[in-house]
Amino acid sequence: MFAMGSAPPVFIGAEEVEKHLHRASLLLPALEAALANFSSGSAGGVAQPVRTVVPVHRHGGFLGVMPAYSAADDALTTKLVTFYEHKKDSSVPSHQATVLLFDPRNGSLKAVLDGSVITAKRTAAVSAIATKLLMPPFAEVLCILGAGVQAYSHYDIFTELFTFKEVRIWNRTKEKAVKFANSVNGPVQVCSSAQEAVTGADIIVTVTMATTPILFGDWVKPGAHINAVGASRPDWRELDDELMKNSVLFVDSRDAALTESGDVILSGAEIFAELGEVVKGTKPALPEKTTVFKSLGMAVEDAVAAKFVYDSWSAGN
Ligand SMILES: NC(=O)C1=CN([C@@H]2O[C@H](COP(=O)(O)OP(=O)(O)OC[C@H]3O[C@@H](n4cnc5c(N)ncnc54)[C@H](O)[C@@H]3O)[C@@H](O)[C@H]2O)C=CC1
Ligand SMILES: O=C(O)C1=NCCCC1
Secondary structure (H helix, E strand, C coil): CCCCCCCCCEEECHHHHHHHCCCHHHHHHHHHHHHHHHCCHHHHCEECCCCEEEEEHHHCEEEEEEEEEECCCCEEEEEEEEEECCCCCCCCCCEEEEEEEECCCCCCEEEEEECHHHHHHHHHHHHHHHHHHHCCCCCCEEEEECCCHHHHHHHHHHHHHCCCCEEEEECCCHHHHHHHHHHCCCCCEECCCHHHHHCCCCEEEECCCCCCCCECHHHCCCCCEEEECCCCCCCCCCECHHHHHCCEEEECCHHHHHHHCHHHHHHCCCEEEEHHHHHHCCCCCCCCCCEEEECCCCHHHHHHHHHHHHHHHHCCC
16 A cells, blocks of 8 residues: 555654644744745745635535645645534534645655644644734733634633733633633633623634624724634624724735635625735734734644644654
8 A cells, every 4th residue: 555665654643743732832933934935925835725625515514625835844734624513413523633744755645643733723823923913012801702622722822922911701602611711721701792701802812613793893992903713614704894894904815815704705805914924024014903813724834733743753752
């Protein structure tokens, strides 16, 4: 099955990935470089098509295929990710992922890695990069809408990198928000409504499976920064039109946002810049304005994260 002379691929499961990537912040330098390279066109050496998403109509799910090559990292991967809107079995996570890592010199498969930990951590790390650049000065209140996997990874890196006077959480089912507040290492205020959670917040993270708006421009403090992480289908929303139109809009990928993001497509909001352009300094950050970073997730982020884990694993760290 494997070419003569090439070793069989290794399997790096979730526990091992977690061990090598115990803090999402370990990825920050590689992700910043990858975002800048992605937004530099062919000169940046990133090859990454907009992902293919196959709907699994009968079961309310989707399969995403996310290939990328980053020349700067010499990393060649594809992630396969499933996400299910209506979970039939709540013991199964809504998102499950696997990353295949290839040897770019000859195409041999080197490793199969659990992709769920990578997805959680690289997404939160990219939101942290956006926040560092776009948040208002003296941000004191963090608000997280949603209490699933991404809520935990965002909480971890945000409280590692920034100092808050108050962290608030809201979830559609309050029990999950209470569980979140009781599980994390630090005080968290559980809010009974999204509006209560958002009012006066300086930084807002939306990490829900909502398909209609849960965050309204009317509630948002002028100058706040929003990381909009959910709603990755062209007919799904987390943010209302008012917020989308009255904020300065940053995206990870223009092509992806105009293909996949209901918040962008249906609101008709104008994209101001890709995050990579701000990292490079070719577009300003405008932290004094109300800013939205619409994150859809990019394959190159998985490529650099998988390479990081594989290199650490190979070095026996
Ligand atoms: N931008 C990116 O790179 C990535 C984005 N995502 C997206 O982030 C979001 C969160 O992902 P996970 O935390 O892994 O999911 P999860 O299933 O672990 O958590 C989702 C949360 O949303 C809540 N929820 C479900 N339906 C809702 C609704 N209709 N209205 C309001 N809340 C609702 C659930 O109670 C749960 O707390 C999803 O939309 C996911 O697709 C996930 C991975 C990467
Ligand atoms: O980037 C990812 O990985 C995902 N993005 C949107 C939803 C599915 C997973």
